[in-house]
Amino acid sequence: MSTLDQNPTAPRPASSASALGDPDVVPTYAPVPEGRARRRYAVVGTGHRAGMYVGAITGDHADVAELVAWCDTNPGRMSVYDAEAGEALGLGGPVGLPQYGPDDLERMIAEQRVDRVVVTTPDHSHAALVSRALRAGADVVVEKPLATTAEGCRTIVEAAEETGREVVMTFNYRYAPRNSSLRQVIQSGAIGTPTSVHFEWVLDTVHGADYFRRWHREKENSGTLLIHKASHHFDLVNWWLDDVPARVFASAGLQFYGAANAESRGMGERPARGTGSTGDPWCLDLTRDPRLKALYLDSEHHDGYLRDQDVFAPGITIADNMSLLVDYRSGVRMSYSLNAHSPWEGYTVYVNGTKGRAELTVVERGAVVVGKDGEVVLDASAIEQEAGTTSTRPEGQRLVVQRHWEQAEDWTIPAGIGGHGGGDAILLMDVFRGDLRTSEDPLQRAASYLDGVRAVAVGIAANQSLETGQPVIVNDLDLGIDLAQSHN
Numbered sequence: 504m505s506t507l508d509q510n511p512t513a514p515r516p517a518s519s520a521s522a523l524g525d526p527d528v529v530p531t532y533a534p535v536p537e538g539r540a541r542r543r544y545a546v547v548g549t550g551h552r553a554g555m556y557v558g559a560i561t562g563d564h565a566d567v568a569e570l571v572a573w574c575d576t577n578p579g580r581m582s583v584y585d586a587e588a589g590e591a592l593g594l595g596g597p598v599g600l601p602q603y604g605p606d607d608l609e610r611m612i613a614e615q616r617v618d619r620v621v622v623t624t625p626d627h628s629h630a631a632l633v634s635r636a637l638r639a640g641a642d643v644v645v646e647k648p649l650a651t652t653a654e655g656c657r658t659i660v661e662a663a664e665e666t667g668r669e670v671v672m673t674f675n676y677r678y679a680p681r682n683s684s685l686r687q688v689i690q691s692g693a694i695g696t697p698t699s700v701h702f703e704w705v706l707d708t709v710h711g712a713d714y715f716r717r718w719h720r721e722k723e724n725s726g727t728l729l730i731h732k733a734s735h736h737f738d739l740v741n742w743w744l745d746d747v748p749a750r751v752f753a754s755a756g757l758q759f760y761g762a763a764n765a766e767s768r769g770m771g772e773r774p775a776r777g778t779g780s781t782g783d784p785w786c787l788d789l790t791r792d793p794r795l796k797a798l799y800l801d802s803e804h805h806d807g808y809l810r811d812q813d814v815f816a817p818g819i820t821i822a823d824n825m826s827l828l829v830d831y832r833s834g835v836r837m838s839y840s841l842n843a844h845s846p847w848e849g850y851t852v853y854v855n856g857t858k859g860r861a862e863l864t865v866v867e868r869g870a871v872v873v874g875k876d877g878e879v880v881l882d883a884s885a886i887e888q889e890a891g892t893t894s895t896r897p898e899g900q901r902l903v904v905q906r907h908w909e910q911a912e913d914w915t916i917p918a919g920i921g922g923h924g925g926g927d928a929i930l931l932m933d934v935f936r937g938d939l940r941t942s943e944d945p946l947q948r949a950a951s952y953l954d955g956v957r958a959v960a961v962g963i964a965a966n967q968s969l970e971t972g973q974p975v976i977v978n979d980l981d982l983g984i985d986l987a988q989s990h991n
């Protein structure tokens with residue numbers, strides 16, 4: 504079982520796959536005190552993302568964590584995980600953990616004496632599940648985004664404040680060493696006081712398209728990509744600048760995916776789903792990936808969840824091109840854009856300051872190319888080798904710092920460990936053994952629900968701005984907490 508994967512369609516840059524980390528970004532942890540009981544975990548939402556946590560609990564962190572129950576609406580997916588966990592634990596068969604539906608969350612927590620719940624369900628369900636788990640007596644580890652609406656934020660804040668229980672937000676992008684390095688550059692004062700940020704993220708025609716195949720494509724499920732995806736990016740900016748958003752103006756549209764766009768480009772009749780289609784690079788055939796097949800295709804008779812719908816079908820209620828202007832409390836202003844149908848994937852961030860400028864450029868996948876059979880080839884280097892060519896956009900990362908009156912300099916990005924830009928494995932150490940850390944993290948990467956609210960605040964404000972055509976003051980959103988307050 505992969506412990507590192509984020510999404511099967513996301514790029515997996517080789518530059519992030521180091522096994523040895525740099526001590527600057529890889530913290531140290533004390534050994535587990537003798538005789539200490541393992542924490543009892545239940546996983547709520549046994550889709551693809553849960554794999555990273557289940558892999559960690561049955562692998563590297565099995566000495567501090569124990570799986571005790573599954574909770575999902577789909578018994579098929581829970582059974583797939585039960586079998587995988589049994590294999591990882593060397594049991595020679597399924598573990599046979601009890602399975603619960605979401606209506607029985609409280610009963611599960613009581614019956615199985617759950618200490619911590621991992622919430623990896625679709626975004627819109629986080630608010631209710633997190634707050635219910637807290638009130639039922641468990642701590643929570645929750646995937647981004649914390650919630651998709653202002654009401655959802657308030658629900659979680661109230662439950663967390665009333666119960667005093669812990670909510671761990673898993674912002675894995677913070678842990679990617681290149682992102683940590685930009686924080687170090689800003690913290691060091693090398694570029695002076697930040698004044699403005701220009702941030703562009705492009706998702707390619709494989710990974711970007713994937714948000715238009717299933718639940719994400721409806722605003723009520725994902726809150727749009729400005730919450731589902733960009734909450735990662737807005738968290739990074741909040742954290743890089745140590746600042747909070749104050750005002751947001753947004754403009755966005757569905758200009759590429761969806762039935763109307765396909766029709767206007769004369770694309771003709773489309774298959775309703777990817778599985779079974781051949782020679783169409785927009786199609787995701789679930790039978791080509793045994794894990795996707797087991798989790799989704801083989802489990803769809805339980806609930807009708809189709810993982811591979813056509814990206815040019817009707818019913819999409821989110822945008823694929825988004826532009827924002829965001830003002831921060833300190834006076835920093837940001838222009839941000841997100842595109843979901845780019846021919847390559849990665850991002851560029853430019854931070855201007857009173858003493859100079861920092862520029863982070865990351866290419867996660869340089870190209871999405873199509874093979875002779877008409878299918879997407881995720882590793883373009885194989886085709887390059889065959890054709891004897893090289894890409895002019897190689898996968899890589901570069902952080903350049905230039906101070907006024909000086910030449911530009913490359914800032915060394917330390918090596919991380921694991922996938923997702925070298926961040927997931929370090930994140931998991933913080934999640935599962937944060938209490939054993941032997942030193943403070945100068946990068947302050949561990950995130951709480953306060954950071955979760957700060958991150959979705961921009962997307963919630965942007966969605967409101969899209970509805971009204973007006974800029975939105977973040978303080979007026981009533982998110983249930985003062986964003987400028989410091990962590991407990």
Ligand SMILES: NC(=O)c1ccc[n+]([C@@H]2O[C@H](COP(=O)([O-])OP(=O)(O)OC[C@H]3O[C@@H](n4cnc5c(N)ncnc54)[C@H](O)[C@@H]3O)[C@@H](O)[C@H]2O)c1
Pocket residue numbers: 509510547548549550551552553574575576577580605622623624625626628646647648673675731
């Ligand atoms: N940090 C990252 O990089 C990253 C990457 C991928 C996904 N995610 C997040 O992880 C979460 C899950 O994503 P995914 O791709 O695995 O989604 P998914 O749809 O593949 O899996 C979600 C699972 O939750 C179950 N479910 C739905 N409603 C439920 C409910 N009310 N109670 C219990 N279970 C329910 C579904 O049956 C499914 O098994 C999302 O919030 C997503 O934003 C984060």
